[in-house]
Amino acid sequence: MNVGDVAVGVLLAVGAASVLLSCVGLVAAPSSWDKLHFTGPATVVAPVALAGAVLVQEPLSSAGIKAVLVAVVMLLTGPVVLHATARAARVRDHGRFVILSKEAERKEQPSRSSSR
């Protein structure tokens, strides 16, 4: 067993552990909003670790390039999907976002302070 094999093993262990910990967090989190947070590590840490493992085993091969492509796609799209999901849940609960004009904001300000 050489250094490359050890590095591959460590990277695979890191990737698998991050996914399993995300799953445990998903089950253990009390609310739906908390559950959304636990999709992050599996989307960010695991693809990078697994692509690194592939690159260590086969650098400059088509498999390595595709693994990096998968990691880049997941790194870019994971936060976007998470944000879209949270936004959809927020709109579902509280209705659409309303952008207030300056005048409406000024009218809103005293009523907020009086309600406190």
Added chain:
Amino acid sequence: MNAFVIAAAVLLLGLGPCVWVAVRAEIVGALGALELASTITTLVLLCIAQGLHHDSFMDLAVVSAILSFAGSLAFARFLERWV
């Protein structure tokens, strides 16, 4: 059986909790579980492709990564309006 195949088998264990949450939790949590499950599926395909030295399976992982993004956005849109 090499390290990548073992990693794929370990990653597959993560699908169980995702299914559990998707069935039991509220709809927002269920969508989060679905997104995590699609991430795990993509990573499993990547590990299997490398473990079995099948380059064509790696193409599946790339396609799965892209399509799971589109699918999750579509689900989020439906969650916002109609579901």
